[in-house]
Amino acid sequence: MSNGAFENEAPKFWARNFPVVPLNGKVPVHAGWQGNLGGIPNEEKQRELLVAHRDNNIGALLGVLLGADKVLVALDVDDDRLLKLTLQLLGLNRSERRSLSGKRGKKGATIFVRAPKSLKSTVIKGAAGLGNIDFLAAGRMTVMPPSIHPDTGKPYEVVGTSLLDVNLADLPEISERHIKLLKTTIGSEYAIVMVAGKSTHEAGVALVAVLVRAGATDEEIADILAGLLPDDYGGDSLRELPGWIKSARDKGFEKEDDDEGTQSAKLVSLALRESMAPFRDKAHKDIALVTLPHTGPSIAYRVNSSPVKLWLRHLVHKAWGKPIGANPLLEAIATLEAIGLFDGPSFPVYARVAGDTKSIAIDLGREDGRMIKISSDGQTIESNLTHKFVRGAGFESLPLPEASGDGLRRLQSFLGLDNQNYRLLLAFLVNALKPQGPYFILLVEGEQGSGKSFFCEVIKRIIDPNQALRLRLPDKPQDLMIQAKEYWLLSFDNASGMKAEMSDILCSLATGGGIAVRRLYTDDELHVLTYMRPFMINGISGYVTRPDLMERAIPIKLPPIGEGGRKTEAELMKELQAMLPSVLAELYDGIAHALRTYDEVEPPRHLRMADAARWIRAAEEGLGEKPGAIIEAIAAAQNEFVVDRVNDDPLVMALRTITARGPFEGYVGDLYVRIAEIQERSPNRGLPQSPSRLSNQLDRMRPAMAKAGVTVEFLGKDRRGRRIKISSENMSLPKF
Structure with a gap:
């Protein structure tokens, strides 16, 4: 038992919206503890936990949402020899280093990172005597300092910056690709030789061939070998490494990944792992769209649009270190479109304005996806609205509202x-x-x-x-x-x-x-x-x-x-x-x-x-x-407006002339003859050219003509046709 560890630390984690649970050693006190990931307990429940478990160890739940599409996860490295490799692959040993946040117990260390929500927990097994690396995602937890390690009787120690103090956006990101490379590396029989730092030439050449075959880039291979070799290594392997990589590529170890079908299938898997989310338009069911991780869950793109193609090309370059051909790219896009249409959910899609008579969302056009939400309580700026917006050609941004009263x-x-x-x-x-x-x-x-x-x-x-x-x-x-x-x-x-x-x-x-x-x-x-x-x-x-x-x-x-x-x-x-x-x-x-x-x-x-x-x-x-x-x-x-327009209409002007000395009553055909006489004296293309067109125009214009003082009454039909009565208020007569 630790001296007040849970009582002292739990409120700090809750304040940062991190769910924690009390532990006996490394084991959660309560069954069903995974349910705590759904939220922070209310104040009454917090007081109960603090009183009941003040001296228990404390465990932090993993899988906490960080932004729109990333979660907090951890790499639990149980072999000190693999810690440098892990830090190197995550970019934590470089000059532009990310924030290192972790903790250490008996051996190795646990490193906190960000990851896509789709990644699941897995064990990365070491070969030939190397230890394992546990990838801990949602549904897992890890013991936090200053809990007491049950084997050593000493407190866990913070590595780098405490999770309570670190800027979470600065944590390194891990992807399915990192995990694949770690599995390939430490699962190889050659890794243990490189870790020992002796007779590394043959093992290094063989390991490079394995990594090239796995699709690793030159930079990734350099990071992996630098991470495996001990700090006091004095040999030539790193100097010779570029030649080893070139030789492996020249010998065709990566050609099996150059097949277009393989590339398109890999790209589809990669895009989905990186949180591309295909769906279909609810109103136009033959249109598939996607959301992309860098613009959040509310901004949607048509699958075959230029921004999606560019994002996929960048994704390939970042993950594989090489471009993708036009054919596999188009095949991947077609597959993603089919996934959206047949397997994806259905959402309404909006342009700029969405909502109903209860609340409204307005797309401000910002790159970070923030939007205005208007409800009966007022207006707020939101980041993760559920509405899906498309941004058409030439779409521009709106400024943030700022009240001044005038x-x-x-x-x-x-x-x-x-x-x-x-x-x-x-x-x-x-x-x-x-x-x-x-x-x-x-x-x-x-x-x-x-x-x-x-x-x-x-x-x-x-x-x-x-x-x-x-x-x-x-x-x-x-x-x-x-x-x-x-x-x-x-x-x-x-x-x-x-x-x-x-x-x-x-x-x-x-x-x-x-x-x-x-x-x-x-x-x-x-x-x-x-x-x-x-x-x-x-x-x-x-x-x-x-x-x-x-x-x-x-x-x-x-x-x-x-x-x-x-x-x-x-x-x-x-x-x-x-x-x-x-x-x-x-x-x-x-x-x-x-x-x-x-x-x-x-x-x-x-x-x-x-x-x-x-x-x-x-x-x-x-x-x-x-x-x-x-x-x-x-x-x-x-x-x-209607009166002005109607009074300028040629038909209305003709009707005023015809009814100047009294109402007209008769058949539509007879009225057409009277209008045709006016047309002969003063041709006007705006007058109807047949009795049927005259009848239709009278139907359409009757409400508007009434506002201008011209009344049209339909008196029924007989064998001669439709009877009408037309009268008008006295006005100065137009000249024809």
């Missing part, structure tokens, strides 16, 4: 917005951070020189910064969906018009829908593209004409910028970057308020996009606005 009002002044347009801006910003659709569309109009493009660029930098800040509105629906795959917030610049097909697919992008196209190189397979995204379009005017798109919009009309009020782009960007952290802090606070109140808020039913409007309504007071102020700003802007 960020959003500074933004209003910076953009020169009146209160009406400021509320519309707030509406779209909140809308764009809604993790699930549907979404309002931002339509920005203004004459040349009103700053439309810059206004949209500012919004893009607040929500989803990217190198592609301004996109051209595509001509084809499949091109639009490909852009939606890459970006969370799409910004289409300088639109001048759009086809009916593109207007319809934009509505689908905002509210949910997709397209099915023929899969490349096939005749009978379809590839479905379906995404829901917030987006914005800017242009001078008139680029949106169809009511379906108008009624899903938040329209903003910007006034022209005075000639004396212009600044350089560099000046504007510097000012924006300075205020951006405070803008984000206040905006995220508004989102937190929306999460708190969403379930209590009634959807504004006078707007077509009631679900999207409900989210904005829930955030209003968190943004410093009165209840209903932002919603009413949207309704007023929509009504004014």
Whole structure:
């Protein structure tokens, strides 16, 4: 028994989040002690343990999580002759040494290291009289100083820096490759000769051949031989070593590993051991993705993407000391893709924004994978969220939020917005951070020189910064969906018009829908593209004409910028970057308020996009606005926008002319004849070209025309066709 070892040391380990157990000698007091790895006991249980086992030895449990993908493990070296080899292979004997942390008992030493979670405990057996090295992982424990060794009666001693004081990130890392090399080395009959330091030439040549065959690099072979030879060795083996290695390689000892099939299989195993985690996209079940250890469990990459290929090439170079060919690399990637699709778990995959009406995660774009989590309690910075994010082409980072209390009002002044347009801006910003659709569309109009493009660029930098800040509105629906795959917030610049097909697919992008196209190189397979995204379009005017798109919009009309009020782009960007952290802090606070109140808020039913409007309504007071102020700003802007557009429509102008002296009542065909007469006097391509097209256009535009004072009533059908009645409010008549 030690004098108060457990009582004195256990609280220190618990404070560092290390689970420990009381021991009798080297044996845990309690059965089922492995369960303590799940967490630290509560304060009451801690007091009980300290009172009951104050003089017991103390054992630290291994397998404690260190970061996202590494755990604390140990190499228990029970032969002093193998300690130098172990330190050398781990890089602890070099000038750029890692932190050495361990302990010593009767013989040898135990060295603490980091390892992938996938590694299991194993015994590395020595041959020809050498001792063993126990690799201790999760489910094992080790006796800690100042416990008393049961054989010597003396306390265990710290080697290097105590585990309680060491920076865990500075501990050396061990991989499956290290273990393989240790097994190859000390399991060889030649290792004992090198340890003795006598007659080492033949044994050294033979051991080098064994290591080359095992795939060791030149540097690893040099570390191993330097670790085996005694400190007082005075022979020539290390000087002759480069020649031995060259000879072994020239003789083809490593050729058995050059087979492409063998290389691809080895690479797959190596990637999985190094914590690459394949999975499949829940929404697109034919897409496999992976997470990589250096960016954490939340950042996902498509298996065949350039970052994954580069990571695999670097992994091969680091592990094997040589490049891998294109064919085995592609075979390995195809195998990893199959593992993800058929054996991997299924996760939803997000771009920039994830979550639901309870909590939201925002990918800041940081290399360390840290993200913003917003809940009803506020916003926090998190490292290990469960959401999976992809980062599209040109993805850029957001700054960390920093509250100052005036960020959003500074933004209003910076953009020169009146209160009406400021509320519309707030509406779209909140809308764009809604993790699930549907979404309002931002339509920005203004004459040349009103700053439309810059206004949209500012919004893009607040929500989803990217190198592609301004996109051209595509001509084809499949091109639009490909852009939606890459970006969370799409910004289409300088639109001048759009086809009916593109207007319809934009509505689908905002509210949910997709397209099915023929899969490349096939005749009978379809590839479905379906995404829901917030987006914005800017242009001078008139680029949106169809009511379906108008009624899903938040329209903003910007006034022209005075000639004396212009600044350089560099000046504007510097000012924006300075205020951006405070803008984000206040905006995220508004989102937190929306999460708190969403379930209590009634959807504004006078707007077509009631679900999207409900989210904005829930955030209003968190943004410093009165209840209903932002919603009413949207309704007023929509009504004014729709009326302006409808009054400019050629069909509406024709209907006003026809009904100037009273309502029209009759068949659609008769109405078409009247419109055709107007067309003869003043040709206009915007007028319908057949009775059926006229009927369809009246159906589609009827709600919007009602807002402009043109009423369309359908009176039923008979054998002559569809009967209608059209009336209009008195307005000045357009001239044809």
